[in-house]
Amino acid sequence: MRLSTLFVPTRKEDPADAEVISHKLLLRAGYIRMTARGVYSFLPLGWRSVRKVEQIIREEMDRAGAQEVRMPTMQPAELWQESGRWAAYGSDLFRFKDRKSADFALGPTHEEVVTDIARHDIASYKQLPVMLYQMQTKFRDEPRPRFGLMRGREFIMKDAYSFDLDEAGAKKSYAIMRAAYERIFSRFGFEYRAVEADTGNIGGDLSHEFQVLAETGEDLIASCPESGYAANVEKAEIVLETADRDPGAELLDKEMIETPKVRTIADVCDFFECSPTEVVKTLIFIADGQPVAVCMRGDHTVNDVKLKAYLEEHTEISCNELELASEEETGKLTKAPVGFAGPVGLEFPVIVDLSVKPMVNFIVGANKKNMHFKNVNWGKDFTPVGFTDLRMPQPGDICARSGKPYEFVRGIEVGHIFYLGNKYTKALNASLQGEDGKLKPMEMGCYGIGVTRIVAASVEQNHDDNGIIWPMAIAPYHVVILPLQMKNEDVVKCAEDLYAELQAAGCEVLLDDRDLRAGNKFKDADLIGIPLHVNIGSRGLKGGNVEFKVRATGEVEEIALDQIKDHVLGQIKAALNK
Numbered sequence: 001m002r003l004s005t006l007f008v009p010t011r012k013e014d015p016a017d018a019e020v021i022s023h024k025l026l027l028r029a030g031y032i033r034m035t036a037r038g039v040y041s042f043l044p045l046g047w048r049s050v051r052k053v054e055q056i057i058r059e060e061m062d063r064a065g066a067q068e069v070r071m072p073t074m075q076p077a078e079l080w081q082e083s084g085r086w087a088a089y090g091s092d093l094f095r096f097k098d099r100k101s102a103d104f105a106l107g108p109t110h111e112e113v114v115t116d117i118a119r120h121d122i123a124s125y126k127q128l129p130v131m132l133y134q135m136q137t138k139f140r141d142e143p144r145p146r147f148g149l150m151r152g153r154e155f156i157m158k159d160a161y162s163f164d165l166d167e168a169g170a171k172k173s174y175a176i177m178r179a180a181y182e183r184i185f186s187r188f189g190f191e192y193r194a195v196e197a198d199t200g201n202i203g204g205d206l207s208h209e210f211q212v213l214a215e216t217g218e219d220l221i222a223s224c225p226e227s228g229y230a231a232n233v234e235k236a237e238i239v240l241e242t243a244d245r246d247p248g249a250e251l252l253d254k255e256m257i258e259t260p261k262v263r264t265i266a267d268v269c270d271f272f273e274c275s276p277t278e279v280v281k282t283l284i285f286i287a288d289g290q291p292v293a294v295c296m297r298g299d300h301t302v303n304d305v306k307l308k309a310y311l312e313e314h315t316e317i318s319c320n321e322l323e324l325a326s327e328e329e330t331g332k333l334t335k336a337p338v339g340f341a342g343p344v345g346l347e348f349p350v351i352v353d354l355s356v357k358p359m360v361n362f363i364v365g366a367n368k369k370n371m372h373f374k375n376v377n378w379g380k381d382f383t384p385v386g387f388t389d390l391r392m393p394q395p396g397d398i399c400a401r402s403g404k405p406y407e408f409v410r411g412i413e414v415g416h417i418f419y420l421g422n423k424y425t426k427a428l429n430a431s432l433q434g435e436d437g438k439l440k441p442m443e444m445g446c447y448g449i450g451v452t453r454i455v456a457a458s459v460e461q462n463h464d465d466n467g468i469i470w471p472m473a474i475a476p477y478h479v480v481i482l483p484l485q486m487k488n489e490d491v492v493k494c495a496e497d498l499y500a501e502l503q504a505a506g507c508e509v510l511l512d513d514r515d516l517r518a519g520n521k522f523k524d525a526d527l528i529g530i531p532l533h534v535n536i537g538s539r540g541l542k543g544g545n546v547e548f549k550v551r552a553t554g555e556v557e558e559i560a561l562d563q564i565k566d567h568v569l570g571q572i573k574a575a576l577n578k
């Protein structure tokens, strides 16, 4: 491809509204454009990279014995009603009606559709195992779309589904997929971890997330160097507080104190000259419209995965959607601005974290502007509906397996595999006769990879001040030829000849045939991140040489003109076979 005709609208300046480096660089280098919030167009270079990612995943899925299919984007509500997720999926589901007013959704995932296929067309256990996959555009009305391709409302996912007769078979399928995922993420050159993940309301303990290590990752991973256990913090098992309140402790009477402008835990600690461990913070959540208060020790944060699980298992409160109340809602519910919420006198359920249980005479907000209570005690001043572990692990927390402290790193979740059991096959009645003649629901697994998120994650791990540094596997083109003086006929001819030869050899090559200064060509080649550069200049040519540059290391070598083609091809081959 010639850069003079390639549609690659690069920009000099960082876009103002992009926060993370992958978003900035993909916009600047002309890979993507935002069409709506969380909705992106892929320009020619961006689309080539997406297709590279898809192709590697496809090769490894095929190798693992999965078969490619294509299921529809629009899905009838009936299937979602059967599984119970028409209600449970909440506002993330894009819903619409057809001309006859029948309800549909834009697929955020395809368990229902694939299970519907399986129940009609898998007639005998002899057809099993079956593993199907697709590359599909998914739609999720994310509450906080951000970071460009990382969290979109429309994005491409590879999703796969396995069907087996029994648990042993399903676990085998899971292991095959897990191994395929390891190969895939190695081929992309990622530094990543497979970590144990939360299984939400599906239960079971077999789920792994594949996390690309990056500062900008939205996920926090707790890993224990001692036991080797690594898990998303949402799931990581920590040694919990088991202490009860000292029965001999004197429970003082609560006292209201005027605390002007004391809003944050840090403000409270300054004002009362105390430690965050003596303060209890109160957070207001809305679970399907119903308010719930959560009390945590001042230095802790809530894990809403645990909160959701607790509400579902131990209370009548339904929580298909669980969200922290907005400032406005908190104001209405506590009759005080944010920062002054407390458990005393609330007219809705208060759930208390285990770490608060041993505390006595603690400080809380007074549900009144500029007021806090001191010497508050549970049982005496307010009655919790229950105590439970609600907190996120944090530095200092101890691994439940080894008794040693966890280390924490940030990650970008690029894949998620899940042993589902019979959740969907039972709900949709996808049953088979086993060898014993008895009818039972098939066992399922589901396996997702964020195709477009991988493009962003790769940039997060591979860039410098000058731009993107693609690994060969994702690069839209492998090599770019830069004729440095377009007015010099020898230079131009040499570049054209090499371009033709590399193309003939099947190489994915760019030729920067624009009439620009060398400096501008260098800048663009670096920005768009092409792994190999061949600079052809009049001075070098006189000695029969060209310059060969490796983008990742910046190393430049003089190579004899008659060897450059083989050199380039050899480098590409070596990088792709790694």
Ligand code: ATP
Pocket: 109, 140, 142, 149, 150, 151, 152, 153, 155, 157, 413, 414, 415, 416, 448, 449, 450, 451, 452, 453
């Ligand atoms: P997250 O916790 O990041 O929201 P998820 O658990 O909802 O992810 P899955 O439903 O398991 O994700 O989807 C499979 C994969 O699809 C994820 O591992 C991720 O790589 C990708 N993915 C999920 N949501 C998005 C999104 N909004 N934008 C881009 N990729 C996404």
Ligand code: MG
Pocket: none
């Ligand atoms: Mg999600």
